[in-house]
Amino acid sequence: MKGKKSLVFLLAALLIIGLAACGGTSGGDAAAPPEDDANALIVVGFSQVGAESDWRTANTQSMKDTFVEANGYKLIFDDAQQKQENQITAIRNFIQQEVDYIVLAPVTETGWDTVLQEAKDAGIPVIIVDRMIDVSDDSLYTAWVGSDFRQEGDKAAAWIVENFKDKDPVNIVHIQGTIGSSAQIGRTAGLEDAVAKNSNLKIIAQQSGEFTQAKGQEVMESVLKQNDKIDVVYCENDNEAFGVIDALEAAGKTYGRDGDIKIISFDATNAGLTDTLAGKINYNVECNPLHGPRVEKIIKQLESGGTPDKKAYVDEAAFDATTITQADIDARSY
Amino acid sequence: MVMAENGKHYLKKITEHHLFLPLVCLAVVLLANVIKTPNFFQVSINNGILYGYVVDVVNRSSELLILAVGMTLVTAASGGQDISVGSVMAVSGAVCCQVLSGGQVSVNSFQNPFLLAVLAALAAAALCGAFNGLLVSKINIPPMVATLILYTAGRGIAQLVTNGQITYVRVDAYKLAGGYIPGCPVPTPVFIAIGIVVLVSIILKKTTLRLYIESVGINGSASRLVGLNSTRIKFISYVICGLLAGVAGIVASSRIYSADANNIGIYLEMDAILAVALGGNLLGGGKFSLAGSVIGAFTIQALTTTLYAMNVAADQLPVYKAIVVIIIVTLQSPVFRKFIALTLPAGRKPMKPAEAEEEVQ
Incomplete structure (x- = not known):
């Protein structure tokens, strides 16, 4: 009984303090010191x-x-x-x-x-x-x-165009992200646009790895059985790239900086950059958080009364396996 | 005439076997590939390991198969499904990796013994199963509702265990369970899945567990009246299901040598339930066939691999999958079976009792 009474009292007290805080404009009120700061x-x-x-x-x-x-x-x-x-x-x-x-x-x-x-x-x-x-x-x-996923896709596609200038055809395996996500739409558009503009680029397989390592690996296993000649694997995030690497490893293919198959990845997470430094991923485009x-x-x-642009993109870097250093990885907290 | 009668008799016996339709469905899905992918059944040794689409189907269906075994028992005993198995996989994978990494985000050597990690992971999974079992058997909450708790909370728990990070265990020994034992061309998950199926089959055969589960599933009150402890049997089936989800979780996490709490076993609970249904088991409980669920699990993975092999675009994939599943489920429905039995002129009358039995199945 006593407990109940004190509870009612407490609630009433809280209510009064609350009201005072809402109505208080003086700012000097002891009940509302945060508001003083807030001003x-x-x-x-x-x-x-x-x-x-x-x-x-x-x-x-x-x-x-x-x-x-x-x-x-x-x-x-x-x-x-x-x-x-x-x-x-x-x-x-x-x-x-x-x-x-x-x-x-x-x-x-x-x-x-x-x-x-x-x-x-x-x-x-x-x-x-x-x-x-x-x-x-x-x-x-x-x-x-936010991130300009389209620009990320363009950057990665530009790397392919640049590095395969003299090759025709360039067989590209495209492991997409979760269909419909903005990252997938932008990164896919970047690649598809480059393929439309450069006649030597050819997408020989396109399937979703749902942004996960397990699916990336499963899809790559399947792709490897149909296609013997693969030049580039375009993975839409690091996790998919890890899965693709495992699948290539199991099939005995060479990949990365010193291998036959070049791997493109996105996000540049810590684990992804570590693999880029190790030469397993050729090009990793950052998604800056x-x-x-x-x-x-x-x-x-x-x-200051100005009108900012409706859309603002964060600056994003890209890392090439031939130029990346340990310092690049250490500089990132993610 | 006698020969023909005999032949008809055998044919009828085969077509009425409870595994007939599940097997036909699996065969149809697999054979559909021959048209578009002639090399589908080609198996070779490449880089020291077995290589081919069929190998992929068997390998990739391992986790699903392990889950389907547990799901079959739960379904038979409680007449409901455990929808938390995917999340329990994530919990088990998270515990396993976290113990092995000793709390670090990425390690290159085991920080704790492997056996300890596996036991801890299985204990966590069994605990999840026990929690589900308690809610279903003691408190009588409908299975779907009871397991919905861990379905949603499980991944949160897994996140808590891994501190919201993806824990990497970059040790070759950890990749064994989801990869290959050096010198052995067959993927390890296949051995684990076979081991689980054989083990559970032996337990069901050598003990009275099968009989108890089926009788509790058919009529719990009647079973109690004849002296069976229905509550305990339901409870045990959920613990086994949780434990098996734990095994599947370790395999899945070993495949990617990491604990990805958000993605390990995602949507796999639905596939496991589907595997049980495709195997010709009644989702309402009672009699069950483990072999049916195994075939069901293979069918689902065969379908996925087939769609990949046929280069179906990613955005259309779920649609094709749904269509095939609808066809298979319709083929196996009692209504459709009855329709077939009635339209086939041969043996209209004598088929009736057999049909009734089929429905109990």
């Missing part, structure tokens, strides 16, 4: 998808490193654990807390109209990172920051 700092609410990969972890870390108090920011971070409901709740919370900017790394493309409209009504600019969103009204978000600085640039632009 000086730019408050950024960041809703992240989750922590499913090294890439994602590096992405989160980049935001946390950029939006620190020393730089004049206060970051409110929310991990949505792969659920859109959680992200929508997080955005509503950000609106309630009257943050200055909302940064969203969306888990899916669709279903954001309502909650982004709420943010717009509240006058809070929304910056989308990584994946794109599909909304009926483009003014619902201020800008998008360090979005923080680019987002900060947009926020600075908005703060």
